Amino acid sequence: MKITKAVITAAGRKQRTLPLQTLIDRDSAEKSVLGIIVEETLRAGVEEICVVVRPGDEAAYAAVAGDHAGRLHFVQQQDSLGYGHAIYCAKEFVGGDPFLHLVGDHLYVSRTEKGCAQQLVDVAQAENCAVSAVQATRESMLPYYGAVGGSRVPGRADLYRVETVIEKPTPTTAEQRLIVSGLRAGHYLCFFGMHVLTPTVLDILGRQIEAAGAAGGVTLSSALAELAQREQVLALEKQDWRYDVGVKYGLLTAQLALALNGQDRDEVLSRLLELLAVRELGAGGR
Numbered sequence: 690m691k692i693t694k695a696v697i698t699a700a701g702r703k704q705r706t707l708p709l710q711t712l713i714d715r716d717s718a719e720k721s722v723l724g725i726i727v728e729e730t731l732r733a734g735v736e737e738i739c740v741v742v743r744p745g746d747e748a749a750y751a752a753v754a755g756d757h758a759g760r761l762h763f764v765q766q767q768d769s770l771g772y773g774h775a776i777y778c779a780k781e782f783v784g785g786d787p788f789l790h791l792v793g794d795h796l797y798v799s800r801t802e803k804g805c806a807q808q809l810v811d812v813a814q815a816e817n818c819a820v821s822a823v824q825a826t827r828e829s830m831l832p833y834y835g836a837v838g839g840s841r842v843p844g845r846a847d848l849y850r851v852e853t854v855i856e857k858p859t860p861t862t863a864e865q866r867l868i869v870s871g872l873r874a875g876h877y878l879c880f881f882g883m884h885v886l887t888p889t890v891l892d893i894l895g896r897q898i899e900a901a902g903a904a905g906g907v908t909l910s911s912a913l914a915e916l917a918q919r920e921q922v923l924a925l926e927k928q929d930w931r932y933d934v935g936v937k938y939g940l941l942t943a944q945l946a947l948a949l950n951g952q953d954r955d956e957v958l959s960r961l962l963e964l965l966a967v968r969e970l971g972a973g974g975r
Contacts, residue, residue: 690787690817692810692885695730698741698775699723699750699793700766705743707794707934709753712944715798715951721753722934725947726791727760733806735789739782741766741775770898770905773912776886777894787813787887794935795882796943798950805929806883812848813885818921821851821913822881825872825926828860833933834879835910837924838867849878851922856910881927884909890916 699708708723720728723740730738739762740750747763754761766778776790789810797805805822813820823837838853853866863877872878893912901907916922932943948957 690814692734692787692789692814693736694783694786695735695738695789696776696779697726697738697791697793700741700743700775702769704794704935705746709749710940712947715947717951717953723750723753724755725796726793727754727757729797729804729806730789730791732804733789733810739764739779741778771907773894773907773909774898774905776909777891777898780891783888783891785888787885790884790886792882794933796932796934798930798946800929805927809883809885809925812925816923818923819885819887819916820923820925821884822927823878823924824881825876826879828863828875828877831860831863832857836863836867836877836879838869839924847926849924851917851924854910854914854917856908878924881931889920
């Protein structure tokens with residue numbers, strides 16, 4: 690398996706403007722969120738990138754992609770029929786090839802020199818199957834993520850054979866169906882926001898979308914649940930950091946994370962300490 694294509698979904702109503710926002714990356718350069726995500730895929734060896742957008746957003750996305758604009762292919766999601774449908778919109782681009790998938794409202798910070806997507810692609814190519822990045826997540830966060838259950842791959846502490854996939858399970862459902870040996874109590878393996886997928890998942894999504902009709906709402910989790918019954922699907926547990934820029938203070942948190950893991954770390958820490966000191970002095974004077 691050789692991964693040379695990537696699909697980035699960015700067509701959600703609450704998601705579409707987030708990739709256009711500007712941050713300072715770890716190399717101290719000003720970049721758009723989209724630009725940072727694109728560079729994450731390129732570090733993984735990807736050569737072609739498809740961005741799924743709302744109609745009319747192509748020019749704005751190309752403008753903030755900078756030097757990488759020439760690598761991008763745009764596909765429109767005409768109607769808001771859900772996350773699974775957004776991925777399915779890239780079917781013609783994907784063709785019969787496996788592909789890396791990232792969401793357009795998450796940024797990632799690796800604990801190592803190798804990027805998060807690069808680590809995921811390496812495992813997928815070595816194991817020759819679909820692999821989803823997951824992270825042990827406390828149960829209070831289950832309403833925000835899809836989650837998986839399965840068993841550890843012998844000889845690997847961070848790799849699981851996926852047996853069950855549920856979109857945003859309740860704590861009760863998770864406790865009954867998603868227990869994974871070795872995780873802390875009250876923690877579950879939730880999606881990290883990136884996957885390597887085989888083209889079979891698009892066939893599954895196509896059938897599920899047809900069955901759902903105008904109601905839409907088909908999820909990637911439902912397709913992965915079926916895929917895991919047909920072929921091997923693995924989950925790679927990540928110890929890295931993911932940042933959802935779409936939540937309250939999400940852009941701020943992502944910016945701090947990039948800064949504190951980049952070449953301006955000392956300068957940023959000094960400014961934060963100064964800010965805290967000024968606040969403490971101000972509080973003491975009241």
